[in-house]
Amino acid sequence: MPYEYGGTTSDGFDCSGFILTAYQEGLGKQLPRTTSQMLASGDVVHPGEIKPGDVVFFRIGGKEQHAGIYMGGDRFIHASTSVGVTQSSISGYYWKGRLTQARRFD
Template sequence: MKHRTDSLGFNMHEWFRYISILVISALALGGCASHQSLPEGMADVPPSSPTAAAQEPGKAQKLWQVFERYQGTPYRYGGTSSNGFDCSGFILTAYQEGLGKQLPRTTSQMLASGDAIHPGNIQPGDLVFFRIRGKEQHAGIYMGDDRFIHASTSIGVTQSSMNGYYWKGRFTQARRFD
């Protein structure tokens, strides 16, 4: 049986396979948290000018160094080491190793701590939280330029875009731990 091919020489079976791989990859990159909302009481807080990032350039650099050390480390629920991280375990380790700061262990404890930040005022080092399956259960560290680092359930320690397909509609709030 002869397969029909397009102008590039691909047959329909190959196109279907490539499209399927792309769709599955996009879904898999999602990670561990539905609608975008501000934390209670934050709707009336105006964003301030983003000058703290310029005041503390070493903070992001230190966090990037920790990220580079652990990039690709697999996801492991409850994990806090190079054997595997969950999202809050990676944040805990990044803050301890990169900034010498102790943070709460779990995402829910982190949500109850720190200072709420208006979405227009998120700076490198702030924690960003995402809603998955109806509750806030995923977090990462904002690194500037629309990027955050985190431990994804599907690919481990990675960086992602805040406006990426999976994350954009799931962002719920940011918190700062100074």
């Protein structure tokens, strides 16, 4: 699925739109629409306690502006501007050192 800024459908997602849709369709949960709204809600998860399904946030360009869903085993799924919805390694070349926090939405 391609990346589309502000997108919330299979025609194209941005990172928060993908998370919003995945939680709504997969779990029947309603999450806030934007990354900044997600950062202001949910329960803070400490780095050693991140579990599959938690939302992970990354600092890019000096601010927390990217997010994905942790899958376990150092992997997360997200909507990337370059390749659309994809899996990446948290410790991979681009993402290493950019993870800033995680939130749990129960």
